[in-house]
Amino acid sequence: MxxxxxxxxxxxxxxxxxxxxxxxxxxxxxxxxxxxxxxxxxxxxxxxxxxxxxxxxxxxxxxxxxxxxxxxxxxxxxxxxxxxxxxxxxxxxxxxxxxxxxxxxxxxxxxxxxxxxxxxxxxxxxxxxxxxxxxxxxxxxxxxxxxxxxxxxxxxxxxxxxxxxxxxGFIHWPPFDRTIIPRKYRRHYMWVFEAKPNVYTISTSGCPYRCKFCSLWVTQRGTYRRRKPAEIVEDIAAQPQPYVHLTDDNTFHNEDFALELYELLKKRGIKKKILAYARTDTIIKRTYLLEKWREVGLGGLVVGMEAVTDQNLDAINKKTDVNTNIEAHRILEELGLENWAHFIMMPEFKKEDFDLVWDFIDKNNVIYPIFVPLTPMPGTPFFFEAKENDQLAVFDYGFYNLEYMVMKTVIPKIEWYRYLQELYLKTCSFETLLRRSKCKSFHVLPAVGRALRFSWAVKRIWPHLLEQVAIEEKYRYEDIEHLLPPSLRRDYKPDKYYNAPRxxxxxxxxxxxxxxxxxxxxxxxxxVKTYPDFDEIVDKQSYSACKIKESSKMEKTI
Missing domain, CATH: 3.40.50.280 (Cobalamin-binding domain)
Incomplete structure (x- = not known):
């Protein structure tokens, strides 16, 4: 001390x-x-x-x-x-x-x-x-x-x-002191698709919506809180970076809040490229706000489109429909704003479902799509539902990071992954970029940066996907249950106060x-209890040697 x-x-x-x-x-x-x-x-x-x-x-x-x-x-x-x-x-x-x-x-x-x-x-x-x-x-x-x-x-x-x-309600945090972060780290913090230095900040906390797949509203106990606009503006103004990432989901949900934030940014003469988040229905309701925010640098939105059929939107409790998705994208295209549209890939998807996603993207000229496997985030009601209904396929929490399909699929998992990777590669092809280049929201640096990044990532992650499939095939839940974290065991019940979503x-x-x-x-x-990390479990059971053999065998089949 x-x-x-x-x-x-x-x-x-x-x-x-x-x-x-x-x-x-x-x-x-x-x-x-x-x-x-x-x-x-x-x-x-x-x-x-x-x-x-x-x-x-x-x-x-x-x-x-x-x-x-x-x-x-x-x-x-x-x-x-x-x-x-x-x-x-x-x-x-x-x-x-x-x-x-x-x-x-x-x-x-x-x-x-x-x-x-x-x-x-x-x-x-x-x-x-x-x-x-x-x-x-x-x-x-x-x-x-x-x-x-x-x-x-x-x-x-x-x-x-x-x-x-x-x-x-409102939340108050004193000004952030970024000098506590050593300079050697700061050069790494950037908007990856444009390789530009970024300042990250937050305008709201929590969410008023209850999407089935989302952990945000659960972690925040169903509340929705906002920072004072003046504090957000001071945080942005104090940093030299030309890019700003508002990392929360609901900057534009409250109209008065978003308008005050815009007015303060304009008054301070701040015009940095801003990336924020918005729902599709919010884009339609608050179009005039987005027009104003363009004046202070709004360049793109991370948009939760999630699905291309009303059936799948209903299944995840999104409370929107496909026509809303289409109209929201049309508005963003007209405004020249990048639409970093997120789509959830469902475990029941077959080839025709992946084709439907591509058809939607191609028809509507969605330039910056992101595909996220449906993941029951640990501790959420959806997680406990999936666990109770025996829908989980892998019991290594390392894979629960929104990059892997951890649920049981209708078609073979390796086939499911192949269709997902093909979808990414279609959106990254030179032919696709050339067709999209005439769109108002086509900006060379992020569009090409995304294509190069995901083309590389698809190849880089493939051995890890093979490894996950090998783990699913090798380990039976009954054999490893006693070695798992408490929350993955059958006898763990979500009856503690900290499991409550509200x-x-x-x-x-x-x-x-x-x-x-x-x-x-x-x-x-x-x-106090201790349990081994999964790496320790698989090492004890000589998994390391097995996974190489299994991965090689599967790689030859695709």
Missing amino acids: GSNGKLKFLFVQPDLHRHYIPFLPKYESLHALICEAVARDFLESSLVFDRRFDTDENLIRVLKNFEPDIVGFTAHTAGEIFNVRRLIRLVKRTFPSAMTVVGGQHATLLPEDYFDSGVDIICVGPGEETFREVAEVLANGKDLSGVKGIIWKDGNEYVINPPRPIST VSDMLERYKSTDNWDPQLGDVRRLP
Whole structure:
């Protein structure tokens, strides 16, 4: 601890396991910036270590030189949890006195998967206020029993504190201090398809919609909160980067909010290329707003089109239809705005379904499509439904990262993947780009950048897809269930308060949770348990040798 009684805070941005993800997303760690900002009053100094662009050896050096009091981690998707656990163990071996804190999506919805001897505190989010209070308590030398929204280790048990209720409304974060991120990392943060330096920020949190596939509204307990527009503008204005990525889903949902944000950006004379997100129905309702935002640099939107049939849109509870998708794309094309249209690839797809997606894209001249396999994100109602109905095909959380089809498919999985890759290659071909080049929304750098990037990625990820299929074929659930994280076992029931998707459900479940100890007051206790990482499981069963043989055999068949 610093000489003034304040804490030294190290935030570790975990790497994504290259065993599963052959290429890295290049965004800066907003979680680190938010944590430092909200807890600044109790911090003497802060530092970010971005493991995506660094090494374990350098982390050890940083731990020894910086001597942190508290080390924070985040895991947005389940695919990061193994690396987070590995890095936490490294921290504890190197600097045992540091308190380790884990937050993020997986820690919020399935904290028991982090019940490990190296994990001291788990933040059950949203965790901004919670982390501030954790820092305050630790700085003042008090115990953690009164901090709502955390699970903390007490000897050989984890103490589950009461939940921290949140409500829809405005959120306030102090200005972000990006000097805590070493310069050597900052050169990596860019909009990958144009290779331009990017500033990442957020305008809203949560979502008022309830799409079946989405984890955002579940993690935020069904709330929708907005930052004050003046704070967002200050964040954008303070950075020199020419590109801005608003990373949340609902900048344009609230009309007054989006209009005020536009007016402040215009008043400050800010005109950077802005990439934001929007639903198709929002594009139609708020067309005049998009026209205004073009004046301050809006260049493109990430759009959740999701499907090309009304049947599939209904199946995922999107609350839109195909005609809305078509009209939204027409509006964006007329405005010259890039439509980074996302489409969900369903497990029941056959060749004719992939052909339908291509026909829609080709007919409507969609230049920047992204295809995402339908993934039951761990901890969501959809995940528990898929697990209960025996729809999951692979039980290695490393593959739950939106790049793999982890559900059982109607056609052979390897055939399903081949059709998906063919779809990508069609959209990236020179012939396709040439036909699209006359469109108003065709911009050479992102269009060609996307084509080159995905043409490369399709080839790079193929061995990983083969490996996933080999794992599905080799491992029976019954044989490995006892080695899996708690949430993947049959006896795990989503009856804890932190599994609840809404605030009201969360509070109701907490009141009725078992494992109550009246002598301890309003807390629950669960034992500390450890389980092996999947890499350790497969190594013990000589999978490494087997996977090469299986992958080679399958590669010859395609």
